[in-house]
Amino acid sequence: MSVYTPITPDQLREWLKSYSIGQLQALQGIASGITNTNYFVSTTHGRYVLTLFEVLKQHELPFYVNLLAHLAHHGIAVAAPIANLRDEYIDELGGKPTCMVTCLPGDVAEDPTPEQCEAVGAMLAEMHLAAQTYPARMANPRGPEWWNRTAPQIYPHMNSADAAQLRAEVQFQTKHRFTHLPSGVIHADLFRDNVLMNGQKIGGFIDFYYACNDVLIYDVAITLNDWCSLPDGDIDATKARALLSGYQSIRPFTPDEHEAWHVMLRAAALRFWVSRLYDFYKPQAGELTYTKDPAYFQRIISQHANRQPDQLWL
Numbered sequence: 001m002s003v004y005t006p007i008t009p010d011q012l013r014e015w016l017k018s019y020s021i022g023q024l025q026a027l028q029g030i031a032s033g034i035t036n037t038n039y040f041v042s043t044t045h046g047r048y049v050l051t052l053f054e055v056l057k058q059h060e061l062p063f064y065v066n067l068l069a070h071l072a073h074h075g076i077a078v079a080a081p082i083a084n085l086r087d088e089y090i091d092e093l094g095g096k097p098t099c100m101v102t103c104l105p106g107d108v109a110e111d112p113t114p115e116q117c118e119a120v121g122a123m124l125a126e127m128h129l130a131a132q133t134y135p136a137r138m139a140n141p142r143g144p145e146w147w148n149r150t151a152p153q154i155y156p157h158m159n160s161a162d163a164a165q166l167r168a169e170v171q172f173q174t175k176h177r178f179t180h181l182p183s184g185v186i187h188a189d190l191f192r193d194n195v196l197m198n199g200q201k202i203g204g205f206i207d208f209y210y211a212c213n214d215v216l217i218y219d220v221a222i223t224l225n226d227w228c229s230l231p232d233g234d235i236d237a238t239k240a241r242a243l244l245s246g247y248q249s250i251r252p253f254t255p256d257e258h259e260a261w262h263v264m265l266r267a268a269a270l271r272f273w274v275s276r277l278y279d280f281y282k283p284q285a286g287e288l289t290y291t292k293d294p295a296y297f298q299r300i301i302s303q304h305a306n307r308q309p310d311q312l313w314l
C-alpha cells in the first residue's frame with residue numbers, strides 16, 4: 001500500500017478551502033504506485049488525483065508540473081494540474097509538496113492490442129510536437145553520461161559473461177553520437193504502467209518524473225521496447241508496426257532517424273538494463289525501489305543486436 005503520508009478527510013476538507021473544486025465527498029488512497037503517496041479525491045465538481053511527493057522537493061517540481069499544464073493546454077491526454085487560489089500548482093500538505101491533477105479515465109493495459117499500440121504511438125508523436133514550444137529544459141538524468149558512470153559500479157557484481165556483454169554494449173553506444181537527431185522534451189519512461197487506456201483510446205499518460213530533453217526517437221524506442229516485447233525479449237512485429245505507424249502518422253522519421261533507429265532501440269534497452277541492475281545490486285538506503293528483472297532488458301538487447309537494420313518494423 002503506497003500511502004506513506006496519511007491524510008484525513010477533515011484535514012483535506014480544510015485544505016480544499018484554498019481550491020475551487022467543490023466540497024469533498026470521498027478520499028481514497030491509491031495502492032499502486034511506488035514512489036509517491038496518491039489519493040483519489042472526489043468532490044462536488046468531479047474526481048481528481050492528489051499526489052504528495054515523497055522524494056522530489058518543491059523546487060524540483062516546476063519543470064514537470066508546468067510541462068503537464070503545457071501539454072494539457074495543447075490537448076494531449078495528460079492529467080491537467082489544478083491551481084489553488086494563490087494560482088499555484090504546487091502546494092503543501094502533511095509536510096510534503098503536492099499537486100492536484102484531473103483524474104484520467106481508463107486502466108493499465110498489461111497485454112495491449114495492436115490498436116492500443118497504434119494509439120500510444122500517435123499520442124506520443126503528438127506529445128513530442130506539442131512539447132516543442134515548452135520553454136524549460138532538463139538534462140536527461142539517465143543518459144549516456146549516467147550509464148557510463150554507473151555500469152562500472154555494477155560489473156564487479158555480475159558474472160563475467162554478463163559483465164562482458166554489458167561492457168560491450170556500453171562501448172557500442174559510445175561509438176555512436178546522436179546530437180544531429182531531432183530532439184525535444186521526452187517522457188522517457190512511457191511503459192504500459194504509465195499509460196491509462198480507455199478501451200482502444202488513450203485515457204492519458206502519467207508519471208512524467210523522468211521527462212527531460214533528449215532525442216525524440218529515444219522515447220519511441222523506450223516505449224516500443226516495453227509495449228511490444230515478449231517474455232523472451234523478442235518483439236511482437238504486429239504491435240511494433242502498429243506503434244510505429246501510429247507515431248509516423250503524426251511525425252514521420254527523418255532519414256537520419258531511420259539510420260539511427262537500430263542503435264536507439266539498443267540504447268533504450270541499455271538504460272533500463274543498467275537502472276534495474278543498479279537497483280538490484282546497489283539499493284539506496286531509504287529509497288523505495290521495487291527491483292524489476294534486469295535480465296529482461298538484457299534479452300531485449302541481445303535480440304535487437306541479432307536483427308538486421310532493415311528488420312525494424314519501420
Ligand SMILES: Nc1ncnc2c1ncn2[C@@H]1O[C@H](COP(=O)(O)OP(=O)(O)OP(=O)(O)O)[C@@H](O)[C@H]1O
Nearest residue numbers: 030032033034035036038049079102103104206207
Ligand atoms: N491522473 C490520474 N488519473 C487516474 N489515475 C491516476 C492518475 N495518476 C495516477 N493514477 C493512478 O495512480 C496509480 C499510481 O500512480 P503512479 O504510478 O504515478 O505512482 P507514483 O508512486 O507517483 O509513481 P511510480 O509508481 O512510478 O513510482 C496509477 O497506476 C494510476 O492507477
Ligand SMILES: N[C@@H](CCO)C(=O)O
Nearest residue numbers: 189191272275276292
Ligand atoms: N519503468 C522502469 C521503472 C521506473 O523508471 C522499469 O520498468 O524499470
